[in-house]
Amino acid sequence: MSTNRRDFIKFVVAGAVTAGCPIDLSLVAQTDKSQNAPEVDGEDNRICHRVRDQGSKAFARPPASARHDVVIVGGGVSGLAAAYRLRHRDFLLLEKEPHWGGNAYAMEYDGCTYATGAAFLVKDEHAYDFAKEIGLEPLPVNCSDPSIIRGELIPDTWGEGLNKLPYPASVREAFKKFKKEMLAIDVEKRSTELYNQPFSDFLKGYPIELKQWWDNFGPSNWGATSEETAAAIAILALQEMVEESHADDRYTWPGGLGAITKKLAGILQTSHNDRVLTGATIVAVAPEKEAVQVTYMLGGELKTIAAKAVIMATPKFITRRIVEGLPDAQDQAMGKIHYIPYPVVNLIFDKPVFNHGYDTWCPGNTFTDFIVADWVIRKQPGYKQKFNILSCYTPMKEDDRGYLLAENGARKIAANVLIDFQKLIPGMNVDPIEVHIYRRGHPLYKTMPGLYTRVQPLVRHPMDRVFFANTDAEGPESTTNGGILAAHRAVKEVEARLAGKPVPKQNAIAG
Numbered sequence: 001m002s003t004n005r006r007d008f009i010k011f012v013v014a015g016a017v018t019a020g021c022p023i024d025l026s027l028v029a030q031t032d033k034s035q036n037a038p039e040v041d042g043e044d045n046r047i048c049h050r051v052r053d054q055g056s057k058a059f060a061r062p063p064a065s066a067r068h069d070v071v072i073v074g075g076g077v078s079g080l081a082a083a084y085r086l087r088h089r090d091f092l093l094l095e096k097e098p099h100w101g102g103n104a105y106a107m108e109y110d111g112c113t114y115a116t117g118a119a120f121l122v123k124d125e126h127a128y129d130f131a132k133e134i135g136l137e138p139l140p141v142n143c144s145d146p147s148i149i150r151g152e153l154i155p156d157t158w159g160e161g162l163n164k165l166p167y168p169a170s171v172r173e174a175f176k177k178f179k180k181e182m183l184a185i186d187v188e189k190r191s192t193e194l195y196n197q198p199f200s201d202f203l204k205g206y207p208i209e210l211k212q213w214w215d216n217f218g219p220s221n222w223g224a225t226s227e228e229t230a231a232a233i234a235i236l237a238l239q240e241m242v243e244e245s246h247a248d249d250r251y252t253w254p255g256g257l258g259a260i261t262k263k264l265a266g267i268l269q270t271s272h273n274d275r276v277l278t279g280a281t282i283v284a285v286a287p288e289k290e291a292v293q294v295t296y297m298l299g300g301e302l303k304t305i306a307a308k309a310v311i312m313a314t315p316k317f318i319t320r321r322i323v324e325g326l327p328d329a330q331d332q333a334m335g336k337i338h339y340i341p342y343p344v345v346n347l348i349f350d351k352p353v354f355n356h357g358y359d360t361w362c363p364g365n366t367f368t369d370f371i372v373a374d375w376v377i378r379k380q381p382g383y384k385q386k387f388n389i390l391s392c393y394t395p396m397k398e399d400d401r402g403y404l405l406a407e408n409g410a411r412k413i414a415a416n417v418l419i420d421f422q423k424l425i426p427g428m429n430v431d432p433i434e435v436h437i438y439r440r441g442h443p444l445y446k447t448m449p450g451l452y453t454r455v456q457p458l459v460r461h462p463m464d465r466v467f468f469a470n471t472d473a474e475g476p477e478s479t480t481n482g483g484i485l486a487a488h489r490a491v492k493e494v495e496a497r498l499a500g501k502p503v504p505k506q507n508a509i510a511g
């Protein structure tokens, strides 16, 4: 595509890379080197930089002006789910962005919804029942994943598709042998070993094409290539994909799991509008004997509130900078979690371009896979696809985070996605009417060896009055389900603490 042709397409950059702010040192280091000040939508970096440079104590904290039973910090799915379970309490939910949803957030183009993050859930997850509980009927995906490899569309990649991979016969046979070997593994029985071993060990001796497939799939799902992936997570993913090829148990809504956060936010705003605040950035959480002092910046003003208990539903790289008095081992465990930058590029077409599969894998491109935004409603009676919106998932390496900072860098990434997309298979060389990129600096943690078994149990250990939610407290993989489970565990811990009972043993608990 020529630059000129590309110039006619409207590129819209949304999302603040520093949504991970207050304090990402790596980002800020790159900012300082840059000649041009980065454009970061709606974010006031001064707050972040002060916490980073001087710690949470840098803020002259006003005395508490209000008291609540529970303050919940962070309005992603985890914080929202916690607030929903605590509706009977005097709670306050605070979110720094101007909107709810965190990484499970959908946007709209002319009435058509598309995902900027989380896409689907599976039926045996607690999230499925929780969605029903809040009044959402999950819609079936019912399509095993295709791949596009070397210009060919291969339906049902890990089922019938293995016979059609456009590779030499010996490579196709190696894919089949690998599948058989992985299906024979009892992950539950060997879980300690497999959550601590890199997946790349299992790819040794296999052709490079197999590693390429997994080094495309892994970053999209759990942020890591095979060397950095805990083997259990990849083996389970393959076993699930093979099952999907017989009966797909994935569910979603148009635009993905942003439907859940939108519904939760709607419920809370209707019943408790005065207890849910956006645009409120927490800068300090200071536990004291009788209460926790929570200081936040809202509209340029600092405010402190006292709470009997606090649920931190923020990611841990932020949490550890805000919560004072964390035990060293817990602080270090939080510091061990790695997060990748992960923009999602939505290509908006005013005519049908691709409707052959829900989630199509494309090894060897700028993006890893793309999803058809309205897949689950496209066959509903009377439905007519107005726009074909394709959400291209574009996980990046940690070292490349700086590219997202400036708007130009983000636009370039989106333009590269479009260039690669248009070359995939004949018929896709069509210009979209708009390209939207939603950039996030640290939305997905990497499921590395040891994380689930050694790091996450330490990370979620409750302090006296401070409790830890967010999907990164749960594991083994960053999911909306994990965020909800973490919230429900933290709520149980809070209820016990407020009732003066022993805090339940900390494990992921459904319900």
Ligand SMILES: Cc1cc2nc3c(=O)[nH]c(=O)nc-3n(C[C@H](O)[C@H](O)[C@H](O)COP(=O)(O)OP(=O)(O)OC[C@H]3O[C@@H](n4cnc5c(N)ncnc54)[C@H](O)[C@@H]3O)c2cc1C
Pocket (backbone or CB within 6 Å): 019, 020, 021, 022, 073, 074, 075, 076, 077, 078, 079, 094, 095, 096, 097, 100, 101, 102, 103, 104, 116, 117, 118, 119, 120, 121, 257, 280, 281, 282, 283, 313, 314, 315, 318, 342, 343, 344, 393, 440, 443, 444, 469, 470, 471, 472, 478, 479, 480, 481, 482, 483
């Ligand atoms: C591209 C992508 C695709 C994904 N696909 C899937 C999928 O298909 N299925 C699935 O289940 N999961 C998927 N995930 C993972 C899923 O989105 C997350 O696990 C989930 O949304 C995490 O929710 P959370 O509430 O735990 O954390 P977050 O979404 O990180 O929420 C934390 C919230 O805290 C706020 N916050 C941060 N700092 C402060 C502060 N100082 N003060 C106040 N508020 C603050 C943030 O703005 C944010 O809203 C995907 C993730 C990404 C990035």
